[in-house]
Amino acid sequence: MKYLTSFFTLFFLIVGLAVGQSANTASGIVFEDTNGNMLKDPGELGIQSVSVSNGRDVVLTDQNGRYELPVDNDDILFVIKPSGYDLPVDERNLPKFYYIHKPMGSPELDFSGVKPTGDLPESVDFGLIKAEEKKDFKILVFGDPQPYTEQEVEYFDQDIVSELVGADEFEVGITLGDIVGDDLDLFDPYTQSVARIGIPWFNVYGNHDMNFDAPTDSLADETFERVFGPATYSFNHGDVHFIILDDVVYPRTDGESGYIGGFTEEQLTFVENNLEHVSKNKLVVVAFHIPMFQPPNRRTFRLGDRNRLLEMLEEFPHTLSLSAHTHIQHIEFFDEDSNWNRLEPHIHYNVGTTSGDWWSGVPNEHGIPPTIMRDGTPNGYAIINFEGNEFTLDYKAAGYDDSYRMSIWGPKVVPQNSWHNAEMFVNYFLGSDKTEVHYRIGNRPWREMQKVNEQDPYVSSLRQKWDNSDTILRGKRPSNPIQSTHLWSGRVPNNLSLGEQTIEVRVTDQFGKVKREFYDRFTYEVVKPIEDQ
Incomplete structure (x- = not known):
């Protein structure tokens, strides 16, 4: 030492x-x-x-x-x-x-950084390739692959990458940090895996991608720079201007240990200088790792840095910010209470992760853990659809059909015309405070479901399986459930004829001018009460 x-x-x-x-x-x-x-x-x-x-x-x-x-x-x-x-x-x-x-x-570190580059070349040139870009396009967004072992890189490759190989409907991809889980030697198998998708791929620096033995923040990304280049940069595509920021401040400067979310003065200067050359008609998308919102009673992001970034973005009518890090999925709307002074709120999308709940759960028949996140979101990836300077968000659950946008949990049987308090829960993975969920049976009127701040009972049941088992289960025990921000509940009707009944669920969400509806079904059985049997 x-x-x-x-x-x-x-x-x-x-x-x-x-x-x-x-x-x-x-x-x-x-x-x-x-x-x-x-x-x-x-x-x-x-x-x-x-x-x-x-x-x-x-x-x-x-x-x-x-x-x-x-x-x-x-x-x-x-x-x-x-x-x-x-x-x-x-x-x-x-x-x-x-x-x-x-x-x-780079200085000598546990994981190698950049080799000496020598004298500055006489001319540092950059080549660009002329292309016809579409105004309407899609991108892929990965949150936290975060493999700690080569086995977990293999999970990522099989569960996420394999279903995207040759997906040429996407223009580019972005991984929102925590590319690996502390072992920076895994950058190599990660990049080999993602390369199979076949599109240009940009990467964000996360707190598990750093050189922990670096004494200063400016040296904590040396290995990242060797593999991926700058941790703060920008690019345009169509009518969208992307800004990629390293928002991991390490070590902290407030007397506490570890890292905190925030930006350096140099980065904020770059953003300000960069935006001077960006048209106000562009959609500005800012991507980083640690989300800008604060969990209750915790200081995870420097609010002064957040406010300065939002102040710069206020000049632009169309904005979106992206993060990962939390291993849940959440959409936050920044308004005047968050020092955002435009009429329309700024949307911050905290993307669910490709590794889900850190590859936990009993492996399936393919040997891959189900890794459902603590808020009930399955592991997967985001798809952002751009139409000019407008956007919509989609989330694709790994291994499921494209139509799988919500999970529904409720009782299998209810007693006919008898007292009961069974509820049905809908977890719409991209849900937010602006989402509406309704349900109905047959031709009855639609009834509104109530947004609740509770644990997803399905996730709780999966965790109880581990704690109630008399034997050790295969795989890694999942994390304990947390209150989900995209969960709705409604009473399950039992004043119906005996037999199987089907509840239809309708989800309505909106991003900007685009309103979308999605449907699913839940089936249960109405039976005679015990006293009538």
């Missing part, structure tokens, strides 16, 4: 001296890469008015595609892809849009 401390002290002294003596100016050209070889060849022309950044400053290329930016000895230069162009990708479908400038490389 004494040796490691001395090493870091020496590293900072040398880097500080180098930065102080030789802050550089990087220059280069953004060009149309007509042959896709990522090199500027004779005849390939520069592209005007493309944003380029060092993670703080943002400049536009001139009429010849040229730019200049200040660069320190621990910077990453990157191009902000404009609409109408694609980025080159490597063999793992990771976009190549950046140049790492670390002349000394």
